Amino acid sequence: MSEPIRVLHVFGRLDSGGAESRTMDIYRQIDRCKVQFDFAIHTEDKCFFTDEVKSLGGKIYSFPRFNGKNYFQYRKKWNEFFKKHPEYQIVHGHQTNTGFVYLKEAEVNNVPVRIAHSRNSNKENLIKKYICKLSKLYATNLFAVSKIAGISEFGKNAVNKGFVKILPNAINAKKYSFDTEKRREKRSEFGIKDELLIIHIGRFHPQKNHTFLLDIFNNILKNEPDAKLLLVGDGTLKSEIVKQISEHQINKSVIIAGTRTDVPELLQAADILLFPSLFEGLPGVVLESQAAGLPCIISDTITEEVKVTDLVEYVPLEHSAEVWATKVLGIDYKFKRRNTYEEITEKGYDIESVAKWYEDFYRMNIK
Template structure:
């Protein structure tokens, strides 16, 4: 059995983490095991996916904060790799300042290293964005191979030269398509069960409550929807630092009684089946997993127009510019609702044909792991190590 070290922030219900769990549930765990080196806000917090990881035979390691104490972080990473020589492949999903440390130490020990880009922009102020750009430049030096969820994410993180090279490839954000089959009867049953208080159209958003996801603008859109249809409801699935700010904004817009902040839920597909229209006015995305899930579930989907074209994988997508007004988004949302009302049908086959079947995605990744599962040759390692000492 080959143990693969996946390095990420923390194993909560976010897009990257859900992709990793989709892969983990699908792979042959008699041949591969995933372990997770995480970077949580607090090491004492137990995040949503951690118990399942342990049940599947994986391990979760928690690193201290790099930002708070870089010296202590480096000591932890050096000790970690000294104590865990079983990892021959290190797959990095958080390409921040900490990655410069853990990828470098992994490389020193001859591990095969992968840098994986999941986004097309950085969040934070100008100084933080500049530091992240510098960090990514260094991670390119320490990575043997590069993955990205879209061509745009590859070029943004790694530059045009690497993005167009043979060392970089796309890995679709796969989903378990068996969970998204739906018809009008299932839609109405789920709506009645999960949202019994909703008699009108239900609009849905899935994502962390953070600046990137642009839920403040989402509330502006929904306030315009309510002006036209007072029976409309909005459900928001996800947690994040903007929760209290969004609650206050909903109150200020006089729509708080019509917006349901449901937090992080384990049954996202069930809520997608219960909803009528999916809204995602994100400021930027690599390739949003939730948008693919929504389409598979047959949801008319209003998405920011400049997302990767790979995201628009069914006939249900309505791309809209963020420069358009909340009123324009609201009109398009209600038109999508009326156009599809009473005719719910999934788009599982369209999504499968677009390459998002987790079975195929997992097979591609495991084929790669199989061909790179041993230590690189000593000569190759020596060549790569020049300048790293």
């Protein structure tokens, strides 16, 4: 039996962020006798998915974090890597802000398939936005999770001319199907009975707009004083968020759950997803929430492609926290949850078909 094709995926870390989680979903589903995933990451830390990757047969390589000043050292590291590992014929880059370095070194070392994959619809500053666009100069294939993410990363012209393959994030929808007993058990774990439980899943990062999220929730409490907010995730802004919770004097109403492995069950327990992000590519958590039959109140900056059911309602970010709170309070959160599996799979967001597409793509592009 022939050895599987080994695909090198490039990330910053292997934590439970959206891009990493969606890639792991594909990794679990793909036929690993035919295609095997390995990972190049920019840390030596043990990450959320480290053990699982190794258990699935994947390898993990550590690279120094790029800071601009170490450009030549970083470039040399990649050059040496490709010379040492000629077995990699496919590099799939999800970290596009350094793609102009590692994809170029892959080209220099005759790696035939070099993918730049846009996962987001905006960048924090103009410099990052510019260097991310450079990655397409050395890529043989351009992927994006949504049209807006493709335009942001590679330009409108590249998207409109069909140079960018739009590959929506996919989920294992069956795993999120609503289950009354799981809901009861998980709510009991957090000491929640009949009160409104609002959930937010995302790293503590400016993009996720936690400050505004807390303002909205503070307004919700004026009408629903027993409501609870469940924050799932971790990140550099955690201490600042904790401070803001104290300033609002809502410590008893907010649950900081950290990074979790039981997200499907948490979505069963919740009543509403509140997601006021400043920007997104195609957020998997909104797909997961719909798969769990959960109403979603999200910002209008997020692509309409994520609305695969009527459970999603968009609210403009320029609207006040009071307006957002009114939208949340207008939802009958005690309604009977329905199974949305058919709706999600019909729109092409099921993991089986997406994983099969990747498997075929990788195999067809290696001679």
